[in-house]
Amino acid sequence: xxxxxxxxxxxxxxxxxxxxxxxxxxxxxxxxxxxxxxxxxxxxxxxxxxxxxxxxxxxxxxxxxxxxxxxxxxxxxxxxxxxxxxxxxxxxxxxxxxxxxxxxxxxxxxxxxxxxxxxxxxxxxxxxxxxxxxxxxxxxxxxxxxxxxxxxxxxxxxxxxxxxxxxxxxxxxxxxxxxxxxxxxxxxxxxxxxxxxxxxxxxxxxxxxxxxxxxxxxxxxxxxxxxxxxxxxxxxxxxxxxxxxxxxxxxxxxxxxxxxxxxxxxxxxxxxxxxxxxxxxxxxxxxxx
Amino acid sequence: xxxxxxxxxxxxxxxxxxxxxxxxxxxxxxxxxxxxxxxxxxxxxxxxxxxxxxxxxxxxxxxxxxxxxxxxxxxxxxxxxxxxxxxxxxxxxxxxxxxxxxxxxxxxxxxxxxxxxxxxxxxxxxxxxxxxxxxxxxxxxxxxxxxxxxxxxxxxxxxxxxxxxxxxxxxxxxxxxxxxxxxxxxxxxxxxxxxxxxxxxxxxxxxxxxxxxxxxxxxxxxxxxxxxxxxxxxxxxxxxxxxxxxxxxxxxxxxxxxxxxxxxxxxxxxxxxxxxxxxxxxxxx
Numbered sequence: 105x106x107x108x109x110x111x112x113x114x115x116x117x118x119x120x121x122x123x124x125x126x127x128x129x130x131x132x133x134x135x136x137x138x139x140x141x142x143x144x145x146x147x148x149x150x151x152x153x154x155x156x157x158x159x160x161x162x163x164x165x166x167x168x169x170x171x172x173x174x175x176x177x178x179x180x181x182x183x184x185x186x187x188x189x190x191x192x193x194x195x196x197x198x199x200x201x202x203x204x205x206x207x208x209x210x211x212x213x214x215x216x217x218x219x220x221x222x223x224x225x226x227x228x229x230x231x232x233x234x235x236x237x238x239x240x241x242x243x244x245x246x247x248x249x250x251x252x253x254x255x256x257x258x259x260x261x262x263x264x265x266x267x268x269x270x271x272x273x274x275x276x277x278x279x280x281x282x283x284x285x286x287x288x289x290x291x292x293x294x295x296x297x298x299x300x301x302x303x304x305x306x307x308x309x310x311x312x313x314x315x316x317x318x319x320x321x322x323x324x325x326x327x328x329x330x331x332x333x334x335x336x337x338x339x340x341x342x343x344x345x346x347x348x349x350x351x352x353x354x355x356x357x358x359x360x361x362x363x364x365x366x367x368x369x370x371x372x373x374x375x376x377x378x379x380x381x382x383x384x385x386x387x388x389x390x391x392x393x
Numbered sequence: 394x395x396x397x398x399x400x401x402x403x404x405x406x407x408x409x410x411x412x413x414x415x416x417x418x419x420x421x422x423x424x425x426x427x428x429x430x431x432x433x434x435x436x437x438x439x440x441x442x443x444x445x446x447x448x449x450x451x452x453x454x455x456x457x458x459x460x461x462x463x464x465x466x467x468x469x470x471x472x473x474x475x476x477x478x479x480x481x482x483x484x485x486x487x488x489x490x491x492x493x494x495x496x497x498x499x500x501x502x503x504x505x506x507x508x509x510x511x512x513x514x515x516x517x518x519x520x521x522x523x524x525x526x527x528x529x530x531x532x533x534x535x536x537x538x539x540x541x542x543x544x545x546x547x548x549x550x551x552x553x554x555x556x557x558x559x560x561x562x563x564x565x566x567x568x569x570x571x572x573x574x575x576x577x578x579x580x581x582x583x584x585x586x587x588x589x590x591x592x593x594x595x596x597x598x599x600x601x602x603x604x605x606x607x608x609x610x611x612x613x614x615x616x617x618x619x620x621x622x623x624x625x626x627x628x629x630x631x632x633x634x635x636x637x638x639x640x641x642x643x644x645x646x647x648x649x650x651x652x653x654x655x656x657x658x659x660x661x662x663x664x665x666x667x668x669x670x671x672x673x674x675x676x677x678x
Contacts, residue, residue: 119675157671279418284409289418318425320673321562323418344421 105244105269108353111136111144111182112328114341116317119153122163126151126174129186133178135348142243146186147274147315147328148215148251149199154276155319156189160229164191167202167209179204183241185248185313187274189230190214196231201248201274203241211239215250216259223278223322224252238266244355251275254298254312264306265373270353271302275314279325279344292327292343304335307361307368309353316344333361400624400632404614407621410572412579416451419564423455426562427537429678434536438527438557439463439482439490440594441475443577443586444565445541446482450580451564452539453486462534463490466523468499471594478586485583491530495522516595520556528559537561545570545609548616549642550649551593551601558652569613607638615642 113132118124129146136144148154152163165171167190175184183205190200190212199215214233218226236259238247247263247270254260254273263271281290288296295312303310309332316326328341330351339351362368427435435452439445452461463483467476476492483490499522503510510518531538540560542552544567552558565573570591577587591601591609602608615634618624619642626643630636655667664670 118678119673120677155673155675157673159672159676282410282415282418283407284411287411287414289414318422318675320675321422321426323422344417 105353105355105358106242107355108243108270109140109142110311110330110351110353111139111141112311112313112330112339112341112347112349112351113144113146113150114313114316114326114328114345114347114349115146115150116324116346117147117150117153117315119319120156120159120163121153122151122165122171125153126171129184130174130178132348133175133182133184137182139348139350141182141350143183143185145272145274145311145313146184147313148187148201148276149189150186150274150315151188153319154315154324155322157225157229160189160197161191164189164197166191166193167200167212175204176207179208180206183210183243185272185274187250187276197229198231198233199226199250200233201250201272203239203246203248205242210241211237211246211248213237213248213250215253217252217256219252226252236262236266238263238268244269246270246272248272248274251277254302257302260302260306261376264302264308264368265371265376268306268308269358270309270311271306273299273310273312275312276324277314279323289325289343292325295327296329299329299331300335300337303331303333305367307333307365308358309333311351311353316346333358400618400629400634401614403622404617407617408569408571408613410568410575412576415568415572415576416454416579419451420455423452423539423562423564426675427456429675430537432535432537434460434462434534435539436462436464436527436531436534436536437539438523438541439465439479440541441472441478441482441586442591442594443582444543444546444570444573445479446582446586447573447577447580448539448541448563448565449482449488450486450577450582453488454580458487459489460536461486461488462530462536463488464527464530465490465492466495466526467492468519469494469496470597472592472597474585474589475594478583478589481583482586485581493526493530495519495526498522498525512596516593517553517556519595520553524556524559531561539564540566542566543570543573544568545613545616547653548620548649549605549612549645550652551605551645552652554652569617570609571613606641611638612642615639616646619643619646 185203190198201213203210216233218232220227238245245267247268279289299310299312311330313328315324327343330338332338339349341347341349437449465479538560540563543565546552592599626639629639
């Protein structure tokens with residue numbers, strides 16, 4: 105990969121207010137450009153806010169919507185990864201992560217695993233995606249995943265097997281768990297373990313961008329971070345506060361770690377494919393039986 | 394699967410909280426959710442008890458002392474020590490306060506009744522009289538009402554609907570009583586408030602724990618295991634919790650469910666408020 109000067113934009117989007125949030129994006133993009141960043145990454149649904157319920161159809165956009173033009177224009181100067189709700193031509197609404205470069209979408213990932221349990225109710229309002237891909241950027245191969253996608257370790261495995269050197273995770277992660285004996289929220293602790301594990305075992309960079317602020321009493325804890333291919337923390341934004349944090353994702357440490365620990369070389373993608381195909385066929389048969 | 398960890402120990406661990414982190418989240422919650430309404434002020438009904446002391450201290454931290462109004466609303470039979478404790482906290486926090494004696498309002502209403510109402514009815518009337526005075530002060534002071542009901546009370550239905558349960562935002566509604574105590578210590582709430590027996594003070598000598606018939610520590614453990622950890626009542630009884638108590642607590646949670654929800658609306662249209670017309674409360678904020 106080519107070295108990336110990355111900016112993590114840990115913002116506090118306003119719920120359902122596209123205009124306000126677009127302004128917020130342009131502010132942070134300006135700051136990221138000034139800081140010399142090549143890529144700026146925003147959290148999940150950064151353009152719309154998270155707990156939308158019936159607001160979904162009001163804020164969903166097709167990817168060619170002119171309201172996205174200011175972001176397209178900004179991507180002439182810096183690659184922009186952001187979260188929105190995409191409306192398809194047949195009027196489904198999908199949580200999406202877009203990668204903009206030089207005014208065009210290089211890739212759009214749709215959240216595969218909608219979360220519909222506990223405090224979440226996504227599948228009522230949203231449709232899920234059906235693909236996990238790595239894609240080529242001017243810096244090398246990359247993948248984007250959204251929040252709950254990362255709670256299914258197979259998504260990161262697919263992204264890595266597909267050649268991603270950087271996995272961008274976009275989140276709106278609610279803070280919960282204030283048990284004694286730790287100074288971290290339970291949810292923060294779990295996320296940090298996930299990010300570190302994926303970076304170490306897939307020997308790649310993991311970028312986790314989480315938002316801050318409150319919606320209907322639920323806090324989003326921030327703590328966005330970049331983990332290197334050896335599991336080392338390279339940068340972390342503060343908890344609970346808006347921040348723009350910079351990090352360099354370099355090729356040299358990636359090469360060194362892949363040499364020391366050639367897990368990716370040895371990963372047997374064919375084996376995974378065969379076994380998962382077998383299991384899927386059996387499951388299908390069992391479910392129908 | 395064989396024997397699990399000791400459930401009491403599990404409950405104790407779960408109820409143990411990190412006070413610094415908790416305060417940080419709750420202060421930000423009060424600020425954020427009230428500022429969305431273009432307001433940077435709060436009013437709190439301060440009874441002299443631990444719950445309202447914690448809510449008040451959190452609000453004072455969130456907005457600064459001069460922006461939080463403590464409203465003291467004694468009835469003529471209220472324990473004078475409660476008022477003294479409330480005044481100690483007001484002085485310690487350096488917040489403005491106002492005293493509104495609800496005796497005349499309550500007695501006026503009681504005088505209109507033909508019969509002598511039960512202590513429960515009298516208590517409800519007092520709680521709702523306080524709500525009227527508090528919401529009037531909310532308008533006068535230009536601050537939103539910060540709630541004082543903890544999770545234990547809310548789950549047990551040990552509160553008056555549209556009375557002490559009424560608020561705009563409630564920072565302590567997801568904290569069990571014993572967790573509120575831990576937070577009170579971290580917030581330097583005076584020992585006199587922290588150490589006294591919890592009481593709704595609706596009649597002379599009332600004690601929550603006497604009235605409920607169990608202590609908060611045990612109740613919190615049972616509720617934590619049933620609600621937060623989703624154990625079955627049978628699991629708790631098998632682990633040695635008193636069967637009658639477990640069933641009683643479970644029964645109270647079920648019976649008071651209505652108090653935790655908006656009034657039922659008869660469905661007629663295709664889009665009924667809060668059933669299929671679902672917008673976040675922060676809509677447009």
